[in-house]
Amino acid sequence: MSFVWLWTDLMVWSLLFVILAGIRSIKHSEQARKQWRSIFESPIAMASAVILTFYFVFALLGSVHIQLASSGDNSLDKRHGVYSVLDLSLMHLIEQTERTYSAPFATHEYSTSLNFDENGQVSQSYLALKYGGQHLTKGASIWLDVLKKTGLPLLLTFGIMALLLLIHGLFRFRTAALRDINNKTKTLPWKTAYISVFSLLFLFIWFYHLSHFYHVLGTDKVGQDVLLQSIKSIRTGVLIGLLTTLVMLPLALILGISAGYFKGWVDDVIQYIYTTLNSIPGVLLIAAAVLVMQVIITNNSDWFGSTEERADLRLLFLIFILGLTSWTGLCRLLRAETLKISQVEYVSAAKAFGLGPFKIIKNHILPNLMHLVLIALVLDFSGLVLAEAVLSYVGVGVDPTTASWGNMINQARLEMAREPMVWWSLFSAFVFMFTLVLSANLFSDRVQTVLDPRRVH
């Protein structure tokens, strides 16, 4: 057993450190702390943040890959290959594959198949599933069983919540003791936070517990569990949303600020670049780049040690190409704002003090742009998650072996045309993506209201 670090894994973990460093710097600056506090004063923003954190944790768990060596033992042999920590914790779902489609909580397959009984008679019947609901005695109600199996997760969730409350209570008691009694600060909506943590935690534990007995969200064409796919897709969606911004941010910052500050020919060149880039349809550019990439990958299959590495490289490439095509909007915004700020009198004062252009940019322009950058980043996030789905649907997205909501929707194209309709793949992808995008949008909305300087105080 050894760790395997894929490129995107490294990037997502380094991003975590960047975020932690950001939080540290926020804690140091009183102004920033106040602003973030007022962001979280909104219950909606708090709930959204909790949901986003859950998604991010799943993305992080999916980003630690472990190579399981094949041992001599035959029974374990099935397990060799590269798995993420998330895969390992959901191993039972990987192993319990059915033959074909089955609906959520079903005990039998979704469609009839020809069946030979012991008399040699051919009949059409619904075959029983290999795993789903097979612990039930014949005739027992599924829903009663589900209800019975709710008790344990509920108890467990309450236990975890009690622990959380205890830790948080201790922490708050300590700060409350330190705080000036007269200093009445608006309290954060902790109730909302706890309710959302509780519901998410309960939902997850419940699903996890039930997934040992049922296919909670059904199975797809080849009998794979849809819940597993949806959860694994979280990593792809979150990664594309986050890492793409990481790629585009330096480009937008450097080019936007230089264009706005130095003006003249620098501005002309940068403006020509982004107008040119903007006038090429994004999907066309991405499709062309991905198709070229595909050819390179198939011609040089010996570059990659495993299919995971290949899929990962394709994901990385998609992230880069998305980043390279999406920096123009932010760049234009930053250019305009820099043009404005560089005319403001404190910049003139700095020039009168003989400060060089780079110092002026660092001390005076960049700090006054950060709110714009932050707003643009949170706003772009949801757009990028959706872009991945669209691109995978068109067939120029991530590798078909990578679990992603786009791939799930792509497969659901045919399923929707079946009679009776297979709805759960599309439904699960939709619900998971919708929750992420909605909470990202609500959160960005709040960030924008608080950080936007044009806001009326």
Added chain:
Amino acid sequence: MAQALSTVLNIKNLSISVNDSPLIKDVSFSIESGEIFALVGESGSGKSLTSLAIMRLLPEALQVTAGQISLNQTDLFTLPEYQMQKIRGKQVAMIFQEPMTSLNPVMKVGEQVAEVLRVHLKIRGKLARQKVVSLFEEVGLPQANDRYDWFPHQLSGGQMQRVMIAMALACEPDLLIADEPTTALDVTIQAQVLELLKTIRDRRGLSILFITHDMGVVNEMADRVAVMKQGEIVEQADKEHFFSHPQHPYTQQLLADAIPKQSFKPIIDTKSLLQINDLKVHFPVKKGLFQRTVGYVKAVNGVTLTIKKGQTLALVGESGSGKSTIGQAILKLVNSTSGSVNFSSPGEGGSNIESIVDFTALTEKQMKPFRKKVQVIFQDPFSALNPRMTISEIIREGMNSLQVGSPNKKDQDARIEELLEQVGLLAEHKYRFPHEFSGGQRQRIGIARALAVEPELIICDEPTSALDVTVRAQVLNLLEELQQKYQLSFLFITHDLSIIPAIAHEVAVMKEGRIVEQGSVEQVMRFPKHEYTQALLNSAPKLLRQTMP
């Protein structure tokens, strides 16, 4: 006043508050017909809120907690909104401070006035146009018929304000609320607009509620005056009585600060510190795909000035005359086209032989040692300080960059505290951010920042025009003190004639990039030679002219 006196507007015990904290407390006054009633106060005193309450246009967060406003005996607070809409424009009209933002930039000015007629008086078509043209003629717009089809950007600031007045008069209101209508205008234009308002009042017998902070304008316009301070009316009197016998100490202070000093500063012949010779700053006008230069804007066109050591030279001019550009050219914030800026600095080792350096010939690197000699204070205290930096960071920046004083952080901190105390702030203010200070305090921080590098010349670019009268007087006093203490020279750029006697030794009058007259303050203010200077002084409020016999 020919009309019989009758009360047009009556405000009784008006109180307005936001979240239980009162903004306006128990304000009562009444305006008779044909009367100009001036409501005076500093920013934040609640004078604009009062006017918005009359129009019932208060922001929703604010609540009228008590009081009554009646217009022509109708209680405005009891009216339903649709009736109120008829009253706005028809019985009460309003003109604002900023004519540029009050007019719709994509609509012909005539159409904008005609729209009011259409809505309120149901006048349409040719008749509306005729009415608008006659209104334009009444407010003194030249070629009124042509101006109907012009867009706001084609008009000057004064003309735009005339359009706004025409719009307000369109439905023949009984009461006109003028909220600082001349603050954004130059002196000569201000005088014209004030004159216009007066003639309209006489002709139409209309009442005007005139909101202003400028005592000079009050003296010119008002029949009666009320002074507001922190949401309360502290004094209400007839104009004559008000100016001759102010009762309340706040009013007395306000008047003392507003009336310019009667004495002039003595001219002492000292060495010249900065000599500007035939300075020209031309900005190229570029057009087309390849940005060809098609012409030049001659912002500064051959200016010769001398600033003497330890003295103040006031540079007066209207907006667009190029006075700020001179300041920027001295600091090399803009490149000068030709001419020289000669700075005399004492030779090495304190020797008496002065070396003269031409700033325009220096590169940015060569300029750097001289940056600490010349510093600048800006007009807008809100944009002059970086909102993301603490006060100590702001002041420290120049010390570090120009290597003034000890590089040791502790010594610098001590110096910053000393500077803050010198400009009348507290040492512990250095950990705060600019947004925690008022306008006057920020201007003090700007002064401390300039002082930090121990300059010999400070260019003051309209440092007091964004400040209230009392704060303005404090800042001017501070500058005066600093000049005495450190033998500082100031180039004081301003459009406000009333502060010149208090601050300057010499004055130069600028028009369209050229100096039309310069000399000692007494000489220029008392015996102006150039006709432009004469026009400028004639349009200055009476309050100023009275002090210049």
